[in-house]
Amino acid sequence: xxxxxxxxxxxxxxxxxxxxxxxxxHILLTIPTMYLSYLPIILMGYKITITGNIIExxxxxxxxxxxxxxxSAYYLLAILVLLTKDIKFxxxxxxxxxxxxxxxxxxxxxxxxxxxxxxESGVNMFQTLHIVFWEILSSxxxxxxxxxxxxxxxxxxxxxxxxxKELYKKSKLKVKI
Numbered sequence: 001x002x003x004x005x006x007x008x009x010x011x012x013x014x015x016x017x018x019x020x021x022x023x024x025x026h027i028l029l030t031i032p033t034m035y036l037s038y039l040p041i042i043l044m045g046y047k048i049t050i051t052g053n054i055i056e057x058x059x060x061x062x063x064x065x066x067x068x069x070x071x072s073a074y075y076l077l078a079i080l081v082l083l084t085k086d087i088k089f090x091x092x093x094x095x096x097x098x099x100x101x102x103x104x105x106x107x108x109x110x111x112x113x114x115x116x117x118x119x120e121s122g123v124n125m126f127q128t129l130h131i132v133f134w135e136i137l138s139s140x141x142x143x144x145x146x147x148x149x150x151x152x153x154x155x156x157x158x159x160x161x162x163x164x165k166e167l168y169k170k171s172k173l174k175v176k177i
Contacts (some may be wrong), residue, residue: 014082026066037111085157
């Protein structure tokens with residue numbers, strides 16, 4: 001398949017991803033994330049109840065929203081894979097699955113830490129730590145996951161930039177001929 005055709009397919013898939021409401025990812029990811037976070041908390045002896053997207057623990061009621069599920073992290077990972085030149089479909093799928101599992105695992109750990117902090121140290125410490133996770137550590141973690149995946153799967157291309165360079169190079173060749 002020609003480079004231009006592959007690029008159009010990848011760009012079309014990325015555009016389609018951007019047109020899909022992010023809430024769909026939230027709906028698909030909320031239940032697994034909540035229940036996988038629930039298990040370690042139960043095993044540690046805390047009493048926790050999940051109803052829909054609500055967690056009740058120790059007299060506290062917490063609502064699970066899209067940010068809690070790390071929806072945007074999965075979304076960003078998918079877009080990065082789609083916009084990276086020279087990643088074949090099968091390899092891109094592996095990168096996305098491994099990256100998603102890493103994001104899910106860290107998110108479960110993050111949620112469990114926050115729930116334990118809420119129970120052991122109170123609401124103020126919970127809110128402070130929640131903001132640190134949300135505004136600082138989560139972005140750094142997603143960047144670290146991408147760097148890890150690029151190294152593990154020996155990806156040489158830079159998302160979008162490598163395609164722009166390739167298109168520029170091809171356009172110069174056509175002009176010179």
